[in-house]
Amino acid sequence: MSDKKSFLNTDAMTKGLLHFLGGVLLLGGIAGGVAVYQTAFAPTDRPAHKLTVNAGDTYHSLLTEPNWQDTPLSFEPITRLYIKFFAKDALNLGTYEIPAHASLKQVVDILGKGAKVEMVKIQIIEGKTVKDLYQILKNTRGISLELLTPKSDRYSWTDVARDNEAVAKALGIDSPNGNLEGQFAPNTYLFAQGTSDREILQRLHDTQMQLLEKAWLGRDKDLPYDSPYQALIMASIIEKETGIKSERNDVSAVFVNRLRQNMRLQTDPTIIYGLFDRYDGKIYRSNIDEKTDYNTYQIDGLPPTPIALPSAEAIHATMYPSDVPYIFFVATGKGGHKFSVTLDEHNKAVAEYRKVMANKE
Template sequence: LPENPTMAEVLHVLEQGAKVAMVKVQVIEGKTANDLYQNLRDNSGIKKEVLTADADNQSIAEALDLVGILPDSVTSSDDPIVSYNLEGWFTPDTYYYGEGATDTQVLTDLYKRQQQALTKAWENRAPDLPYETPYQALIMASIIEKETSVADERPLVSAVFNNRFKKGMRMQTDPTIIYGMGSRYDGNIRRADIDETTSYNTYQIDGLPPTPISLPSPASIEATLHPADSEALYFVATGTGGHKFTDNLADHNRAVQEYLKVMREKKSQTPPE
């Protein structure tokens, strides 16, 4: 609407519509905050205020006035991946903004949406969960987001990690290894990577990593705070879509062998280049 419109102008706009240049911002579930930052940097329709060429985690958190949402362990960390990291705090979805909207506006909007989703889910969470704070739940949601893209599996993955915590087991989840490797990750996880102690490698550390590892959807947040009623302790990909969930190591090892067999068969059927 124009400034101080007359009633006739209001009716005209409502009836005819007004041509407004819109900018699409697509934030994909499971991508990282750095992916989002680069997306906005590359978007010519978004005005850059925060995401300057020399921006780092701390300057972004300070510019958005979001330092206060981070625990002291994150703001005081010597690990450059951990320090002032806003990972997880932006809701993935497809958005449209008026051309010329600033990165400050976009990031603040996405943060508010994630904060609202997390607060609502936390207030309605299931009893007897191992998370002491909403931030811990956000960390878990980001891991669930990376572990499966199958909607029905999210509560089951949540149950697996919930059950492991209750038994004092480590999470041992590959996506945390990858996140902790940062730019060193080349598409493969080697034994040396599993054995390396980083801030995020849940094969080597107890409990949760220090920050989320991706941008989780509201569905993954809900799954975190409402795990399935399951005794499962393990899961592995089937190779044909989805995962197989088991409650003991022997069955899990058999499921792993089944997965490897499927993958070998697929490889043998692939024509050589």
């Protein structure tokens, strides 16, 4: 049985080769033969690298880009012919290790065998901080640390500032106070084993900036933000205030209405962020009364930087607040928030919330 199968496979390859060569002959004699060798079988100048196959990719889209045709006599029509007759195996998503000087034939064989590189999963939850992001990267096996300091038992915000400085310098990020909060897109990612923190952070930063720029260009008119960065700050506050997607545009409206009326934002998550390492899980009266750069009970307008990593949904809600007159909101204690226009309505909602919470004790 095995001999017969081997014979059939050899016969199929021979037929494929004959068809391929027949197509090449149409391109012209000896010159065609040289071009075939240079394009399909000759070693290339490329170093070892990783090639990622994403959804929608094909052999043609991956291997007929201009940077693949880097040998002196390579010829794209021959590449297309080779792929047509020899790239028969389905492409599997993932990242593949391509050795140095690999020919077109070698790459097609590697992709066809599906010999993917082992992947590392990184989950960055929206609303987490840049400190959380750095800790995840340090604690995930298979990530090469080039920029971040090594894992330690105690990772303080002072350490975060040092890591921010290294990351900002390496990636060319300009940010107020050197704080990179909010500038990396939360999501679940797959990276090849051995990927550096530099590569990962670059991708997360590029993704977040692209999302922000696209949303900013299509934003509602007359929003009280002078720049995409100010909108990013607001998106981070919205992200921390509610995890309920249907509420985000209303929360956005509350803060827009407050800014337009020169009211302070008075949002608890900004108090927490401004405490940094001093936060112990509770907000005390003294924390509310303390004037920090971030405490929006004590400062006018926005804090100087984002306070978390906002999701694409929070960024979108920032650019498209609901057309509602709400000025206040408070948790219901039952999930979600109660929105109000007047202070009297808000005080009643607060009293109801306290009643619900007291019954739970």
